[in-house]
Amino acid sequence: MAALSGLCSSSPSLKPKHDRVVIPLFRKYSLAFPTRSNSCSKLSVAGEVSADLSKTNSVGVLKKAKQGGLEKDPKALWRRYVDWLYQHKELGLYLDVSRIGFSDEFVAEMEPRFQAAFQAMEDLEKGAIANPDEGRMVGHYWLRNAKLAPKPFLQVQIEKTLDAVCKFADDVISGKIKPPSSPEGRFTQILSVGIGGSALGPQFVAEALAPDNPPLKIRFIDNTDPGGIDHQIAQLGPELASTLVIVISKSGGTPETRNGLLEVQKAFREAGLDFSKQGVAITQENSLLDNTARIEGWVARFPMFDWVGGRTSEMSAVGLLPAALQGIDIREMLVGASMMDNATRSRVLKDNPAALLALCWYWACDGVGSKDMVILPYKDSLLLFSRYLQQLVMESLGKEFDLDGNRVNQGISVYGNKGSTDQHAYIQQLREGVHNFFVTFIEVLRDRPPGHDWELEPGVTCGDYLFGMLQGTRSALYANDRESVTVTVQEVTPRSVGALVALYERAVGLYASLVNINAYHQPGVEAGKKAAGEVLALQKRVLAVLNEASCKEPVEPLTLEEVAERCHAPEDIEMIYKIIEHMAANDRALIAEGNCGSPNSLKVFLGECNLDELYA
Numbered sequence: 001m002a003a004l005s006g007l008c009s010s011s012p013s014l015k016p017k018h019d020r021v022v023i024p025l026f027r028k029y030s031l032a033f034p035t036r037s038n039s040c041s042k043l044s045v046a047g048e049v050s051a052d053l054s055k056t057n058s059v060g061v062l063k064k065a066k067q068g069g070l071e072k073d074p075k076a077l078w079r080r081y082v083d084w085l086y087q088h089k090e091l092g093l094y095l096d097v098s099r100i101g102f103s104d105e106f107v108a109e110m111e112p113r114f115q116a117a118f119q120a121m122e123d124l125e126k127g128a129i130a131n132p133d134e135g136r137m138v139g140h141y142w143l144r145n146a147k148l149a150p151k152p153f154l155q156v157q158i159e160k161t162l163d164a165v166c167k168f169a170d171d172v173i174s175g176k177i178k179p180p181s182s183p184e185g186r187f188t189q190i191l192s193v194g195i196g197g198s199a200l201g202p203q204f205v206a207e208a209l210a211p212d213n214p215p216l217k218i219r220f221i222d223n224t225d226p227g228g229i230d231h232q233i234a235q236l237g238p239e240l241a242s243t244l245v246i247v248i249s250k251s252g253g254t255p256e257t258r259n260g261l262l263e264v265q266k267a268f269r270e271a272g273l274d275f276s277k278q279g280v281a282i283t284q285e286n287s288l289l290d291n292t293a294r295i296e297g298w299v300a301r302f303p304m305f306d307w308v309g310g311r312t313s314e315m316s317a318v319g320l321l322p323a324a325l326q327g328i329d330i331r332e333m334l335v336g337a338s339m340m341d342n343a344t345r346s347r348v349l350k351d352n353p354a355a356l357l358a359l360c361w362y363w364a365c366d367g368v369g370s371k372d373m374v375i376l377p378y379k380d381s382l383l384l385f386s387r388y389l390q391q392l393v394m395e396s397l398g399k400e401f402d403l404d405g406n407r408v409n410q411g412i413s414v415y416g417n418k419g420s421t422d423q424h425a426y427i428q429q430l431r432e433g434v435h436n437f438f439v440t441f442i443e444v445l446r447d448r449p450p451g452h453d454w455e456l457e458p459g460v461t462c463g464d465y466l467f468g469m470l471q472g473t474r475s476a477l478y479a480n481d482r483e484s485v486t487v488t489v490q491e492v493t494p495r496s497v498g499a500l501v502a503l504y505e506r507a508v509g510l511y512a513s514l515v516n517i518n519a520y521h522q523p524g525v526e527a528g529k530k531a532a533g534e535v536l537a538l539q540k541r542v543l544a545v546l547n548e549a550s551c552k553e554p555v556e557p558l559t560l561e562e563v564a565e566r567c568h569a570p571e572d573i574e575m576i577y578k579i580i581e582h583m584a585a586n587d588r589a590l591i592a593e594g595n596c597g598s599p600n601s602l603k604v605f606l607g608e609c610n611l612d613e614l615y616a
């Protein structure tokens with residue numbers, strides 16, 4: 001660890017002042033403090049199990065001030081509330097950061113970092129290669145204000161796509177574009193097939209904003225789980241004939257999405273329906289999906305742009321088309337996002353709600369993700385906000401290396417559902433148990449549309465209870481030194497949802513700058529995909545070996561050792577066991593002897609011999 005003490009030594013104001021803090025063993029830390037300063041030496045010290053904030057976190061006042069505890073004097077707290085309350089008048093959005101304990105000194109020390117983050121954000125918006133690993137521009141902010149796009153052809157692309165989305169949605173809703181063989185004579189259902197960034201935004205927005213009786217109802221296939229897929233198709237029943245299938249994949253090659261598509265196409269064939277007359281693709285030009293849709297003559301294709309990442313694609317065709325088809329005012333979503341974008345371009349920390357959020361995150365998580373972010377919207381329709389944010393925050397910030405190549409293992413964990421429901425589940429632990437989180441309350445002031453409220457006891461409505469639960473939980477947590485942020489909106493509308501999406505997109509971008517990581521790539525996702533590919537390749541070898549033995553006269557059941565040996569993969573015996581266990585559970589391998597609970601007893605064979613494959 002000796003080299004660590006030299007970190008950032010050229011920056012005297014950022015000298016370490018902290019005590020050693022022990023990080024739980026499972027968080028295998030090997031930290032070099034995230035900073036933009038070139039004076040920091042490049043370090044990669046794997047295997048450490050404790051992190052020394054004094055050496056890894058150059059914000060000197062952070063730990064010291066934290067030891068002082070949170071402000072508890074009601075008058076001082078009220079002053080802090082008023083002093084720091086952020087308000088976006090036009091959006092009717094407030095951000096209260098008073099229950100996060102940062103000090104003025106901390107804010108002052110963070111100021112230069114914020115100025116650097118604002119500059120990085122400005123460069124990004126002007127078209128800099130903000131995703132250096134992939135050599136890509138990052139342009140989701142242009143989607144809600146095309147004039148900001150750095151090249152005229154990008155502007156045209158954005159505007160043309162938006163017009164095409166609106167027109168297509170209008171034509172589908174009006175019945176001008178209709179399915180060939182539906183008794184209703186118009187599309188009534190959407191089946192969205194996509195995963196990750198190609199599902200989470202549309203799911204969140206559908207839950208938040210779809211009217212009670214949308215012109216088209218939406219369902220999702222967002223996995224390669226056959227049971228889940230069958231369930232969605234079964235629920236559609238005869239309405240499959242009036243279902244618009246939207247296949248969404250930026251890359252156009254994600255296996256789960258491809259599988260979903262193949263399964264849905266099979267269901268169409270079995271129902272005697274022509275899929276191409278009901279299929280829509282949203283993907284990058286010339287991707288596998290795009291080419292399939294073009295060659296098969298699907299109803300429509302919409303572009304995904306290279307410079308929009310999946311997790312920030314809600315305001316592209318990915319989010320806008322499904323929303324428009326459900327009758328959601330997508331131009332209002334864009335207005336809300338654009339207004340928030342304007343506000344979050346401010347270089348004055350107190351006037352910039354995204355910067356305030358990033359400040360709170362940094363403070364609460366010590367700039368190293370030491371606490372989890374619990375998202376608690378007190379509104380049923382915002383249930384999926386935490387799930388949406390999970391990808392946005394964790395895929396963006398959860399990085400092994402910083403931009404200078406230091407191993408930092410950054411990130412902030414996100415979870416949550418909704419209040420007051422969660423008060424009856426895990427808030428007990430938040431109040432009294434392990435102190436490893438901070439809360440974000442999302443408060444919605446309007447309970448019901450005007451004229452619909454009633455008092456279920458004198459002076460008290462159902463919504464008053466919800467309000468009371470939020471305020472009570474916030475106070476109870478704070479009284480026990482649990483910090484929280486509160487975001488308040490007037491109503492859940494397309495505008496406020498657009499604003500929330502934009503607020504968090506920018507907060508993530510700014511925070512990424514503060515900790516010096518690339519928020520726009522996801523190299524870690526590849527490892528799991530690659531390993532899955534290897535498992536499927538091994539399965540093919542296992543099948544070939546079992547097939548050969550099963551084609552013998554008499555059939556030769558094999559032990560796991562024999563299968564592994566014949567696959568030339570003795571080191572993969574555990575995976576071979578798992579493959580056989582899965583095949584046996586699905587009647588694709590038969591057990592001659594023993595059972596899966598005692599692997600050494602097993603002898604297996606295939607029910608059928610495939611001679612074609614044997615002699616292929």
Ligand SMILES: O=P(O)(O)OC[C@H]1O[C@H](O)[C@H](O)[C@@H](O)[C@@H]1O
Nearest residue numbers: 196197198249250251254310525
């Ligand atoms: O839209 P697709 O290319 O199908 O990608 C879907 C998802 O795949 C990967 O797992 C990425 O990590 C996600 O960021 C992405 O949203």
